[in-house]
Amino acid sequence: MNKDQIENKLATRFGSAVEILKTKFPEPCMYIVIDKYIEVCKFLRDDPELAFEFLFSLAGVHYPDRFEVVIHLSSSKHVHQLVAKVKLPLENPKIPTLSGVWEAANWYEREAAELFGIVFNGHPDPRPLLLYDDWNYGYPMRKGWTGPDFIPMPDKSKGADE
């Protein structure tokens, strides 16, 4: 299925819960409302015409006014891909877990939780993944974070001192 067919199918099925974005790339890109998040993902996985059985990645992004969780899906049966995003508030970002839908989401969500501070409700194993055990210096991937042993690159532009 090409980009327009996927977008039409999702728009007719879910209406206003899915907000399609216009991009110049061949993958359809959309925002999903957080209440319908799991339902839409299960539909994307189970529908025989879409058949997105492979979760390529799940990333967290920190914007100045919100967090976003971005998932990339792909299907080997129909050779198409999809990008889906969910907006989260800056205080107390919570989102249901995708590890019941795709097992691969397990470690991606653990990583996003410890680096950004996003809480994934219902995650089977919410331990930190990459940082060391007695880390208590905050969430490092947020913009503007500083911590111990973090040396920012000095400004080498003309006119700046070393």
Next chain:
Amino acid sequence: MGIIEKAPLYVEKIPGGGIVITSAEGLLNWSRASSLWYLLFGLACCAIEMMATGASRYDFDRLGMFFRASPRQADLMMVCGTVTHKMAKRIKILYDQMAEPKYVLAMGGCACDGGPFYYDCYSVLKGVDKIIPVDVYIPGCPPRPESLLQGALKVREKIYREKIKDFAGDIPPKQA
């Protein structure tokens, strides 16, 4: 090492004792340097160059160096690759498990002082010499196998210059 530790302090007082000690030192240093067994401790990219140096084209075995998997059986620890804070505690444990005399070789830019991960990096220890004493530093990213061979030869030179007095203590004061 009890007798060897105390021997030079007493033997040197005898006329002609210095010759005995330097010959003994020469023998011990030669035997230690010709058969340095290194700990298989590859962390990152430099580990592949260490494996390539141990393989057929650049051979470590001709210098008598062979890899051992356990720190209890190794003399030389080649820290190859980036040291993170999470791994630093384990490196200290491994270093403590090695038996004296032991030597450490920091291979690559990351082990010397953080390398390309010096700026903007929250999880990398900037240099392995912050936790264990290092004998030889080999810069490069990754260093060529020839550099690593020269580093191993420098460790050998360092061993040849050692004296038994470095391992011995002073003569204990006579208990009156």
Next chain:
Amino acid sequence: MSDLIDNVPLTEEEFLLNMGPQHPSTHGVLRLVLKMRGEFIEDVIPHIGYLHRSIEKIAENRTYAQFMPYTDRIDYCASMPCNLAWALTVEKLAGIEAPPRAQYLRVIMTELNRIASHLIYLGVMSLDLGAFTPFLYAFREREMILDLFEMTCGQRLTYNYMRIGGVSRDIPPDFASKCREFTRIFRKRVDDYEAILTNNPIFLTRTKNIGILPIKVGLDYGASGPTIRGSGHNWDIRKAEPYSSYDKFDFKVPLGKNGDVWDRYIVRVQEMRESCNIVDQALDGLPEGDIKAKVPGVFKPPAGEVVMRIEAPRGEMGYYVVSDGTTKPYRVKIRTASFGNLQVLRYLSRGYKIADLVAIFGSLDVVLPEVDR
């Protein structure tokens, strides 16, 4: 006295065994905590993060061109594909296309690096199973490939060869003849490796019917590349969504049947032969022309988001870049193949002994900096 020995019933308890971060067969710094019942493994809990170098945080403070050397260090066994994926992602965002000569050179370098990476796999996997000779043979062949790379770009391991818009240097005049010599010799050497390992009774006992991965489970866990092609799933991005003129070459995608450790080994050995074919075809058809498209010195791609993936030797690898129109990216997410492949280990190793765990883990071909980034 004999009562104490003869009539005591033997019990089996669960205990935890630590395969620590420094272990000869964990291929890097990975810690596995094994829950054992007697000799058999009930559960494997991997602890990662011992090589977490926060490359994604570094990316937010470097320009697009300055980030290229860091992509080498994500997967150092196969750093040309990592370079290529970054170059393709940024080119997709900015709408640049590399000239045809650059695309063919990229294909040659990527395929040679695929052979080098599979040779490391072969050597290290046989070392884990106890055979030392294939390790030395594999590294001898790999030195020939590294000579070719050194002739072109000066480095042996982390190349920094691709640039946004093309490649950095053209090949020297005697590259083509030396490369053809290499592929001619290498095809015979692959037969030598197969003669040692493929039908060896010890190798077969240790690898046949061990660690069978069903396709559905593998896709659910995010496994890709030879790990899932060993189970028979016909998916290769070079054929399905061709990039950088891969659609002009004729090659087969080897598939396995059962999905056990032996099948994954055979898939990688045959991929080495197919890569030789691709390199020969690319050298035959190498067009003349520029090696780099015109890219402005201060490079500012348009604002937006892009995702691009390629077929790296270990599986699917890609980048997700969010750009805000300045010279530095806003967010870079690196998706690596070994992150998905390692999650399957927990499913695959239940009920096996530790020696089988070593064989299964070797067959997944995991490189730890890819997992930790």
